[in-house]
Amino acid sequence: MLAELDQSELIQIQKPIYTHTNLRVSPGDTARNSTPRYTYRPGSNHLAKLLAEGLDVRLNTQVDTLKRDGQTFEVEGSTFDAVILTPPIPQASLLLWSLGESRPVANARYRSCISIMLGFDQPTPDIPYHALIDVEQRHPLTWISVESAKCPGRAPEGKTAMVLQMSPTYSHDHYQTSDERIIPDVLGYVQDLFGSEFNSPVAIDTKRWKYSQPETVAVFETVNNNHNGVILAGDGLAAGRVERAYESGLMAARLLLEESS
16 A cells, blocks of 8 residues: 555664563564554544545534434535544444434443643664563553664654653553653653663643543454444454554444445
8 A cells, every 4th residue: 555655755664662660661563563663744544644645534623413314414514425424433433422322332342541642852762673562551651762873854853752652551550640750750761761861841732532442352343243324433342552453444444345346
């Protein structure tokens, strides 16, 4: 698929993903790291923008209800032959309820995640990896991606940018905690990994994801059996990885195409 799209901003990630156990760093899984990884210089959502070229994509539009009109659906004043819902299952269920419908999705449960972006005036640390993961998810810091080591242009020359994701337990326990109380925790972990000079970020952004990753999922085929024109897709039906969410979108498209042929 990548070969069919503009590749001018496509970057192959050169450094692997390592693991950490209580911030003790070890080489990652050799087999996984042997698989080529790619990203886009402007960010991963650049892929979605390329795929959307030539399509009527409407952004920043909140949809609260769906209306069925015979064999078609009305969505915010526009009429469609079918609807594919890809929000997290709890939010998709609200839209289904507006149609008076429900699906067997009780198995889909999500964990929350607190994600923090930090920018530093310091140069990117000299490290053999671009990201660390705590496979067991026992430490409060589950994931850290040093974006300026991952992809050229993610930070100004001589600066460092990184994204950190906290563990399910930490995120659950601190979901309502103020940023002012969370950031010192995060900076402590960063300094343990990269040195005391990483103590004063010049940029901070915090995002709380209520439905970050499914812990358990529903089954695509079961959920969309007798779908009546409304198909559910997304990571809640295909495990919490972006490539599996993409695959569920392909399954939804095939389902519609098969029924329209």
